[in-house]
Amino acid sequence: MWSTPYDIIIVGAGVAGAALAHALSTSKRLNEKPFRICLLERSLAEPDRIVGELLQPGGYGALQKLGLESCTDGIDAVPVRGYAVVLDGQPVHIPYPDAREGRSFHHGRFIQALRSKAKQAPGVEVIEATVSELIECPVTGRILGVRATRKAEGAVEKEPFFADLTIVADGCFSNFRSSVMGQAAIKPALKSHFVGLILEDIQLPIDKHGTVVLVKGHGPVLLYQIGTHETRILLDVKAPLPNDLKVSFNFFLVICRPIVIVLLQQFIIDEILPQLPSSVHLALHRALDKDRLRRMPNSFLPPAEQGGHHTKEGVFLLGDAWNMRHPLTGGGMMVAFNDVVILRDLLTGVRDLSNWKEMARVLHKWHWKRKALASTVNILSLALYDLFGADDEYLEVLRIGCFKYFERGGECINGPVSLLSGIVPDPILLFRHFFAVAFYSIWVMFTHPYPRTKRGSSKPVMVVPGYDDYPYLVLKSISVVSPYLLNYRDFVMINKNGWLCSM
Numbered sequence: 001m002w003s004t005p006y007d008i009i010i011v012g013a014g015v016a017g018a019a020l021a022h023a024l025s026t027s028k029r030l031n032e033k034p035f036r037i038c039l040l041e042r043s044l045a046e047p048d049r050i051v052g053e054l055l056q057p058g059g060y061g062a063l064q065k066l067g068l069e070s071c072t073d074g075i076d077a078v079p080v081r082g083y084a085v086v087l088d089g090q091p092v093h094i095p096y097p098d099a100r101e102g103r104s105f106h107h108g109r110f111i112q113a114l115r116s117k118a119k120q121a122p123g124v125e126v127i128e129a130t131v132s133e134l135i136e137c138p139v140t141g142r143i144l145g146v147r148a149t150r151k152a153e154g155a156v157e158k159e160p161f162f163a164d165l166t167i168v169a170d171g172c173f174s175n176f177r178s179s180v181m182g183q184a185a186i187k188p189a190l191k192s193h194f195v196g197l198i199l200e201d202i203q204l205p206i207d208k209h210g211t212v213v214l215v216k217g218h219g220p221v222l223l224y225q226i227g228t229h230e231t232r233i234l235l236d237v238k239a240p241l242p243n244d245l246k247v248s249f250n251f252f253l254v255i256c257r258p259i260v261i262v263l264l265q266q267f268i269i270d271e272i273l274p275q276l277p278s279s280v281h282l283a284l285h286r287a288l289d290k291d292r293l294r295r296m297p298n299s300f301l302p303p304a305e306q307g308g309h310h311t312k313e314g315v316f317l318l319g320d321a322w323n324m325r326h327p328l329t330g331g332g333m334m335v336a337f338n339d340v341v342i343l344r345d346l347l348t349g350v351r352d353l354s355n356w357k358e359m360a361r362v363l364h365k366w367h368w369k370r371k372a373l374a375s376t377v378n379i380l381s382l383a384l385y386d387l388f389g390a391d392d393e394y395l396e397v398l399r400i401g402c403f404k405y406f407e408r409g410g411e412c413i414n415g416p417v418s419l420l421s422g423i424v425p426d427p428i429l430l431f432r433h434f435f436a437v438a439f440y441s442i443w444v445m446f447t448h449p450y451p452r453t454k455r456g457s458s459k460p461v462m463v464v465p466g467y468d469d470y471p472y473l474v475l476k477s478i479s480v481v482s483p484y485l486l487n488y489r490d491f492v493m494i495n496k497n498g499w500l501c502s503m
Helices: 015-025 057-065 107-120 177-184 242-256 256-277 278-290 332-347 356-369 371-388 394-407 411-420 428-448 467-489
Strands: 006-011 037-040 078-080 083-086 090-095 102-104 125-137 143-150 157-167 189-200 211-215 220-224 230-238 295-302 315-317 450-453 460-464 492-494 500-502
Touching: 006 015, 015 090, 015 125, 015 157, 015 332, 015 500, 037 157, 057 102, 083 394, 107 125, 125 157, 177 315, 230 278, 230 467, 242 256, 256 278, 295 371, 315 500, 332 356, 332 371, 356 371, 356 500, 371 394, 371 411, 371 428, 394 411, 394 467, 411 428, 428 450, 428 467
Parallel strands: 006 037, 006 157, 037 125, 083 211, 157 315
Antiparallel strands: 078 102, 083 090, 125 143, 143 157, 189 230, 189 295, 211 220, 220 230, 450 460, 492 500
């Protein structure tokens, strides 16, 4: 069976796919001929996920550019006005500058609102179907479309759908990443897992602010409202998993799931809960008793340029299928919507989508136009995760220094939060604060009291370093700064235009 050909097929009706379908259908093309778009999604039921629930101000601004800001209306979304970072029970207030706001919400409700917009858009056909393979020309190797099986009863198995251009936006577990990227494919690097629960009617340290609790010995804990009475808590479990959980996740997850739940619950109660704000304790106990624990891998996938000789013609990747960062900074949807804004402007200027030379130039422009924001968010997510999840004495110096840096206020807050929120996607500003935190951490180590146990006493007391401590602290400073700089050398480079960008 041969289906009606389309201009564009989009695989995946998630954040990026649904937004792009709406954006392209409502934009005026250069040849004034509207796009015919086929949006394929395996299931159009409301998704139930524990990530993709916080949209930074930069992402909300991109949503407004796409005319989709109403998708946050009527879903009990909550304004987000900044962050509170908590260390040893002490919060530091990090507001967004200029009274800017983001939004937090239930992921599934937001996705359904985006899909509703796509369904209403002219020229867009939304089809519930499972895509099983890409259709490749046996002569040229070009991708001509996809084969998919509709969910409807009696549907033709592996029905072909053809288009001049195929866009794959099937998420972090993409089935087609390697097929599209070919020799340029990069395997995602697993950083940790988030374990998620919903807490009911709790008071955060600062209302309408995302909260990051720095937990000793473990990764950071995130808290943010996703509804009037509901707050999401995400507990970071590092890779590799703790010894008592490794076997459970890898083996008993299928065979003895109750054992996994009991072990994980006890791990949270013993290791994590005592370090959280007291206002969270009772609600977390209640959630552990009645809610199911769910986990999500946190991966890093740098964006390799598409459209070259090593990637397939006629197709490209979008969203988490192509580029991922640790969700600690909540930048995933912001990057996705910014990508859609840029792609909309570039693709509406293409006269012939089947002309791959023209499309390759478009993909090249897109890759570098998105770089300022995407690289800033990617690098920040890695840097902050390593600092906030410090697990050795050298990273601990940087973590304390970073917290003290935020306590200074002024530009020490405005600069980093403007970068994190996408308000100012300036890689040079990131570079400046990157080094400022490193050297301020050294200054803190030399000048601030630290715990020391005196002879004849088992109780540590706070002591300001003296001159006799300086030789040791100088050597320790080298050990602190050197790995910090070398670890991120591989994530940072200077391109031909002088911009700081990620790999």
